Amino acid sequence: MQTSDLRIALFSGNYNYTRDGANQALNRLVASLLGRNAQVRVYSPTVAEPAFEPTGDLVSLPSVGFPFGRGEYRFPTGLNAKIRRDLSRFQPNVVHLSSPDVASHAALRWAQDHDIPILASVHTRFETxxxxxxxxxxxxxxxxxxxxxxxxxxxxxxxSQSMIDELLAMDMHDDISLWSRGVDRTVFSSEKRDLEWRRSLGLGDDEVAVVFLGRLVMEKGLDVFAETIVQLRKRQVPHKVLVIGDGPARGWFEDNLPGGIFAGFKTGAKLGEALASGDVFFNPSITETFGNVTLEAMACGLPVVAAGATGASSLVNDGVTGRLVPPGDSAAFAEAIGPYCTDPALRMSHGGAGEARSREYSWEAINQVVADTYCRLIEDRRALQRAEAGEAEAA
Incomplete structure (x- = not known):
């Protein structure tokens, strides 16, 4: 079976209305599939003013605003008759579920009823x-x-392999393939460092900026980040804090990071310039299954200090491209960050090693893994159908 034979119904809880690492990966996947002449139809909640234009055909799922102060996200409420008719007209030969929400549960039942194979992609540690x-x-x-x-x-x-190991240990499935992530080297590179931009924020050329990048939500480990900065200040380690991103917890983060520089939300070339203009990347989060921001920081030549959890543990080579620290241990994080703030040679050595490793991550080769998995599942299902038909004839 060829990629061009694929007809994929892709379900997402957030395909383009709020930008995050998961939907960036999904949009790149769809672009890659369309470039290989596959047919893709995406089903996701939509809003009047999305964060970016979607790649491919997007069908709006019925949805409501998410509770708990997270109204920027939409919660799909299921598959109505209109969506089911659309699916029937499209006639997918594989269904891809990227979020375990109500709509995906309904799509799973629909696919089972129509004897269509189902692939699920894991993008975050929802259980945490x-x-x-x-x-x-x-x-x-x-x-x-x-x-x-x-x-x-x-x-x-x-x-990431570390996420696969976690899923296997939790008995989530026994057929799990690695769909890694790539990095756009035209955006993320050490060459994008901009001293003038740093100066405009009050960062001196010789000052070391410890960077946070991501949506400002508590599950990104904002509390651990803030406490680690407190530890650095107690140890009188010279540094500044540069926060790139925005989100509902920004007020909390500003209150708990006095003196921090908040650069706001960035995307595209501006994001690459901002990240490359930092000096040390600190990622305390344990919710990522890969950690796109970690790879992007490596591509920008920054040493990475991260929680030794899923995602980062598959990217960061401890003692070579950065440091891996037990999750939640702010004192240990401060101990790991300190030397990068005071030793420029160490910072350059580990940052350069990380940038070299980031070159291994090619989007095209990575996305072909998913296309190959679709084809395998379809061929396996067809073989099973033929075998069952043969048994029925023999009976």
Whole structure:
């Protein structure tokens, strides 16, 4: 089977209305598939003014605003009759589910009813989210719900070997392929460093900027980041803090990072310039399955200090391109960041090693893995159907 034979129905909880690493990967995947003459139809909630234009055909799913102060996200409420008719007209030969929400559960049942293979992609550690909203007691329940959802699919893809290992350990599935992530080297490179931009923010040429990049939401480990900066200040380690991004927890972060430089949301070339203009990248999050921002920081020549959790542990070579630290240990994070703030040679050595490693991540080769997985699942399903037809004839 060829990629051009594919007809993919892709379900996403957020395809383009708010920019994040997951939907950037999905849009790149769709672009790659369309470039190989596959047919793709995307089903996702939509808004009047999305963060960016979608790649491919996008069908709006019925949805409502997400609760708990996260109204920037939409919660799909299922598949209505109009969506089901659209699916029937499109006649997909594979269904791709990228978020375990209500619509994806309904799409899973629809695909099973029509004997269509199902691939699920894992983009975030949903089971860890309750602990950031004082509801950690719900984590075992979320794990059970995820296990039930994923095991009803035919296969999974995940963006890092460390995430695959976690999924296997949690018995989420036994057929999991690696769908890694790439980096756009025309945007992210050490050559994009802009001293004038730094100066405009009050950063001296010789001052070391510890960078946070991402949406400002608590599940990104903002509390650990802030406490680590407190530890650095107690140790009198010379540094500045540069925050790139925005989000609902910005007020909390500003209150807990006095003196921090908040550059706001950036995208495209401006994002590459801002990131390359930092000096040390600090990522305390444990919710990522890959960590696009970690790879982007490496491509910009920044040493990375990150939590030794899924995603970062597959990217950062401890002691070579940065440091991996036990999650949540702010004192250990400060201990790891300190030498980069005082030793320019170490900073340059580890940053250069990270930039060299980032060159291994090519989007085209990475996305072909997903196309190959689609084809395998379809061929396996057809073989099973032929075998069942033969048994029926023999009976």
């Amino acid at each position: 989210y309750p602990r950031y909203y004082k509801m950690g007691f719900l984590e075992p329940l979320v794990v059970r719900l995820l296990r039930r959802f994923y095991n009803r699919c035919d296969a999974l893809v995940a963006p």
